[in-house]
Amino acid sequence: MSSHHFVKEQQEPAVFILDASQIQFDQISSLLEWVPTVLVAENSLDRVLSWGIKIDVILASDTFQEENKHLLEEQYPVKFLTATLDTALEEGLQYLVASKHFAAHLIGIPHLKALELESKTEFMDLTIIDGDWKYYPVKSGKFRKWFSESEIHIHAKEGLPIEIDNENGKLILPISYTTFLEVPEGITEINSSSIFWIGEKIR
Template sequence: MSSHHIVRTDQEPALIIANGQSCSNELLGQLLEWSPLVVVLDSAIQRVIDLNIKVDVLLGDFDRDFDPAFYEQQQFPLEIVYTPNQDKTDLEKAFDYLIDRKIPAVNVVWATGRRADHSITNMTNIVRYRNKLKIVILDDYSKIFLLQPDFKKWYTANSILSLIPVGTVTGITSNNLTYELNDDTLIMGYRTGSSNSVKEDGIVSIEHKSGDLLLMECED
């Protein structure tokens, strides 16, 4: 796989490569092409190098006799960011790093699959950064992001959309979904909006009054 960067401006989302299930080279290549900054977690760096990807930042706690200098020689110039805080995951530390650099948005790959606990934590942690960083998690089957209270977007008919509450979400009203919501409440573990779909080509609107609501654009 080729290196990255058509653009070199922080107006485009950065890219974080975590250490879950790999995505397709096609998806990864599309994201790399437009990412001004590529951050890789230490647990994934060898997998990334094996794909011949140029990395900008290597971040992690560097435990288990991990030697970042070895990768610095292979990826020069490479910024090494040591984050020993054990109260946060490496992905959370990468979010904090981007916030400190005043980068407003990030795409994340390899953050789902493999260990279920990591996948759930990575997806639900989006809400912790709602006012600091726009986060989108992608894999070959889903695009996951946090909805603003008033969301509108154009979709083709039959597109699969899942509404997943993180906790309790109230006052949800939709338009142009197969199974409409009308001032409804969704509660994680009790009632979710999984596997809904778009009724017809056009704008889908989803409003909610309180709570944190994830939208998952899904493909089988």
């Protein structure tokens, strides 16, 4: 390992890997190009290490830390953060907020957890990668984007009314458990009185 390493200034979105089992390296390699801070939960560590990427923080139980002290040297300057599988997401996000990261990609968490993360979106920009889908919040409630003809997913509190405007016309509908929307090529505008998340297929 080279004795010099990049000084990270938290300008790049952190990459926080909670579950790598459904993720291929090529899905996230572009997120690593600018040497972001990388956090990994212990259950995904072996898979992520096999990708040969530099890890900064390992979220792990006391037992795991005790049994894997060698990682502190092999992955220097890595640090351990104590967490269980149930608390890893919260502990990792608290660490990122405290260390003044302004954005993070969350890899391998169910998009259904997005609504639980809304208090964190006040402090940082979050993107969720769940399988083949990428989700990001529209905090202002106003969204406008050019799409090729495709399917998107709108995720928000059940029953939240949203207004959709594109080549197909104008539509107002309440969000249900899974609101998938076929969008035509061109600009789609989506407006609501509250935060919602947009999901796009990434491959």
